[in-house]
Amino acid sequence: MSDAAMTVEEREANLKGIGCSRKRTEDARFIQGKGNYVDDLKLPGMLFGDFVRSPYGHARIKSIDASAALALPGVKAVLTAADLKPLNLHYMPTLAGDVQAVLAEDKVLFQNQEVAFVIAEDRYIAADAAELVEVDYEALPVLVDPFRSMDPDAPVLREDLAGKTEGAHGARRHHNHIFTWDVGDKEATDQAFAQAEVTIKELITYPRVHPAPMETCACVASMDKIRGELTVYGTFQAPHVVRTVASLLSTIPEHKIHVIAPDIGGGFGNKVGVYPGYVCSIVASIVLGVPVKWVEDRMENLSATAFARDYHMTAELAATRDGRITAIRAHVLADHGAFDACADPSKWPAGFFNICTGSYDVPTAYVAVDGVYTNKAPGGVAYRCSFRVTEAAYMIERAVDILAKKLAMDPVELRLKNFIQPHQFPYQSALGWEYDSGDYPTAMKKAMEATSYAALRAEQQERRAAFARGETRELMGIGVAFFTEIVGAGPTRNCDILGVGMFDSCEIRIHPTGAAIARLGTKSQGQAHETTYAQILATEIGIPADDIMIEEGNTDTAPYGLGTYGSRSTPVAGAAAARVGRKIRDKARKIAAHLLEVGEDDLEFEVDRFKVKGLPERQKNMKEIAWAAYNNVPEGLELGLEAVDYYDPPNMTYPFGAYICVVDIDADTGVTKVRRFYALDDCGTRINPMVIEGQVHGGLTEAFAIAMGQEIRYDEGGNVMGASFMDYFVPTAVETPVWETDHTVTPSPHHPIGAKGVGESPNVGGVPAFSNAVNDAFAHLDITHIQMPHDHWRTWKVCEKLGLVG
């Protein structure tokens, strides 16, 4: 159909812009086996690296003998701390202001810690050789319980920090103390508690879990000694940061380092940090002058890179007898493992945990977090959530349910009573955030109607009576969670990573024919950026999304950005895309005015073209304008049609949602069936509903996994107990519930298109919804709080304790 014959609606549909369930452009390669992941790379002469890892949780290294390994045909080198030390690379800085051993020098501090790096011709030989490296250890007392970390007689873990009384976040008061971070008005909070009519206090633990993306971490480092250039391909959620860190560590100038993140097989926070495998591969490639590949196996992934959570939260609520929350007080013991490698913005050692006042109008609050060392793997990443937000949401949503039980109030009624009201936005929280927008009561009520909440409660009453009469062996639980996320880090005035502000960027070049390439500083790991960014640009500029190619992950070509995690892509880089589109449109307007020989003010923009006001048949579409941009621009205007935008967000965005979960628990086996799960998300303006729904499905499935079974546990000897898919719960299609999704739309007032981000909301809201459902099944009995994960065995133990087992 010729362009002129198309209606406005047809032209609009042709753009496939914001709001359209556009099919994904990235799918074509993935469904044909043509994705390009790091382990798919095969460079000429490439060698393969593998680690020798510690079998001990805490031990002194007495000697390392690599001679047998080096004698094995095909082995090229074995690196140990002694090799890295002269390069000052045996330790590397962490994002949290600590250092982490790249290869253990005198001591190992957690099981599976990296001790030596073997480089060989193929992965089989490397694995064989790793077995041949003889390490002599002397076992030391192991510290696994974070509650014992600061005991006076607790073993000293970090000898490298001896005498260091000042940490990255203030004074250290014990050899295993990392930091204390507090926020809020302690005095006013204590006073509110002293005067409270009702209080609750509970230790709510969020266990150590792991993001476990299907693709493990991997890299290929390739040093070109003649050019003095280093190329690193890797599973990097934040490739530009990796390049900066690599330059600082290696002293290779930043422009001579090329960091490339190809397709990534899921990240969920696992691929934010810099790991010893990357450093060792780079060093090995520099030393040997050939490319070196390192790919984690699953055991290494689960036990050595990037755990999440491990927050032990003592939560207190103060309230009036009729259910007004008057104060929140919380103390968190944060188990950071052997090195503080938390991936948080530099000034936020506990992330944005101070979002823990949740969706409620709480007059005063005080929170203190103590970070401590233990003999466990380092990490502390945000597993599909913004920094420590899921811990905060879990704490407040469990605590509100516990308060509801104490007050004998319905959990929804208590929430409705305490919600921040729509007219209070922008809302200043007691712990320092400015919530940008929200309409909580509407979302809560919509969720109640959709699930027939009142009828569910009535059914639960009947079922409880039937259980008491011995007519059923099932306990019904209804879990409600109402969460507020804080995403889109973040304003550079208070958010940075190693001193680089957390802005993000978009650059676009529109070619003469009107087709375009746009590059962004973020990096998709499955979130469909190639599809959705093009939609934002299509709507803003007026060229079809199908004509816009999106590229990310190559630090040579993409503008600098801080990467993808904490649901920041849409809030930050998506905003840069919208603004870049507006810059293009401004220039296009000048060109159109010139072509149509009218003033700029005489033009109006309509979908994909400029029209002369009052003379709509006089018009120039974006394709025509793009062509003119390369040969016929008004005097004084530069040729070409390109723009770049670096966006520093004025505030975070605050997505929210109402989730309701119904479970049936078999009291004799503890088996918990999820009967129903309803998720209402408000992520502001919806760019691609299909992609949003997919993100919600995936996030809820991860929440289900966390709440119902995931845990990276350590035994008393420091042995990690969950380091394979045999032991670590990843649900299959059989266990995974069916998800019902819904939404409301409350656009962000400060984001150029009103979008807020959604990828992580379902993880943040899902976990408390499941946990509240399981707890609610026992709410009529003598139990206040059951710790996660709610696997069958634990749930059965609760039944047994309550004398319910038949």
Added chain:
Amino acid sequence: MAKTQITLALNGRQVEALVEPRTLLIHFLREQMLLTGAHIGCETSHCGACTVDMDGKSVKSCTVFAVQAEGAQIATVEGLAAPDGTLHALQEGFAEMHGLQCGFCTPGMLMRAQRLLQENPDPSEAEIRMGISGNLCRCTGYQNIVKAIRYAADKMNAAQKEAAE
């Protein structure tokens, strides 16, 4: 290490190669045959990312030695589309129903699903879920994968019905 010669049919093409006795089929496919569609997610036969079809059965190629494929018919995701490039109904279904996100599990899922539909051309939702329970996905929550497989079953059944009429 001494190498053994193997001969097999790979996506319908006869292939001869030298492999070490301990070489796993997944490494043979990915590193020697340069077919990188099948992925490695665990190497312990839990995740299914490495699923390929061997003599009419789904196998996890991380737990099969290449020498065991001697004389076998092996099909990988690279052979799923028709030679003229027309996508298989499953490939189409996965794209239409948003059955993939990061794409890492997808080749294994597709190969498992094509075998499932050979075994059971008209599976219920529960049968699909059970049928792909050896394949893990961390991104999609499976709901759209189930829909994608159902889409393909419908399309294939309709085509068969048409052909029969």
